[in-house]
Amino acid sequence: MAESLVTLENLSVRFDGRPVVDQVNLAVRRGDIITIIGPNGAGKTTLIKTILGIQKASEGQVKLARHLVLGYVPQHLSLESTLPLDVRRFMRLSGQPSGVCETALARTGVDHLIDASVHHLSGGEKQRLLLARALARKPDLLVLDEPAQGVDINGQAALYDLIRQLRDELNCGVIMISHDLHLVMAATDKVICLNQHICCSGYPADISHDPAFIETFGRPVADSLAVYHHHHNHRHDLHGDVVDGGHGDAPGHGHGDHEGCNHAHS
Structure with a gap:
């Protein structure tokens, strides 16, 4: 099994007593590309800031591999x-x-x-x-907060392709936040659906059928989770709706198990 670069054990972060990240368990290994998705306020940025040591955990542990070198790409350049x-x-x-x-x-x-x-x-x-x-x-681990923020659709696809290439060249792990479901499902190995806690996780083609995913994002988005090809000319928002025209690609195929839970969300 590949080396574990970061392991989260029952990680919780609270602000003024309110849970922003709640009992999250996650391991990122060398070679992984793991993408965190979730609605606004789900705790995504707080989670990666805790991994980076910017935010202190309220409970649980963040275990980093010895001599781990982190590379961080923030959402904005201020x-x-x-x-x-x-x-x-x-x-x-x-x-x-x-x-x-x-x-x-x-x-x-x-x-x-x-x-x-x-x-x-x-x-x-x-x-x-x-x-x-x-x-x-x-870096051993690349941490990317909305790496395609402010990038046009063709640029997003090229950027995600580049991230995969860098993962292969560096043999590093990648953990990133993204809102673009269509492109990210093609660019990632595993999806984590976060809404304070982990609602569900698994392979991209499987995760869209998980009841917890559908509950969080409103409806199944299976048709929008096609594997990206270079003729792709539209994108979807968090609910799987087309936001800039075009026609979908043929659905991609996934494999493997996925994990879910049936917590209700407000």
């Missing part, structure tokens, strides 16, 4: 707009040698922007820059 900062200088802030930074930029396809102002980058270019900064650390 910089003071009046601060002059080009891509080269931004990468130097990672503390990695310039050659390593340039290699990382080339791998994520933005090395031609090395002298460009960070403030003038498009959404997709910023996300690739953030991924390059994480990649420069040669």
Whole structure:
């Protein structure tokens, strides 16, 4: 069995006594791509912040592999707009040698922007820059909070393809949050449906049939969980509804067991 990079044991986080993350058990192993989905307020970002050590757990444990190197891609790049900062200088802030930074930029396809102002980058270019900064650390575990935020549909597909390639090249684990069900179901190995607790988890093609998934997201979305092909030209929101036109692909096929629960959600 692959090495466990992070293990969560009965992890709970409470704010003012209110559970935001409740009794979560999860293991991320080398080679995994695990995607966390869930409605707004489900505790997704809190969960990964706890893994990163940014947020303290109220109960339970976060066990990290010894000498674990983490690479983090936040949802947004927040910089003071009046601060002059080009891509080269931004990468130097990672503390990695310039050659390593340039290699990382080339791998994520933005090395031609090395002298460009960070403030003038498009959404997709910023996300690739953030991924390059994480990649420069040669991480064992990539933690991605909405990595395709602000990226157009074609850019999202390419970005998820790149994440899979980096997983293979680095033999790292990946845990990410995403709202785009259609693309993420093609880009991930396992889906975790979170609504404070883990409602259900499993292979992408199986999870959409789980009663807890249907209860949380409103209705089955089996037709929207097709394996991505490059002719795909639409996307779905959290309820599986098409939000920008086009026609669906043929349904994908999954395998394996999935786990669910029958907790009610408000």
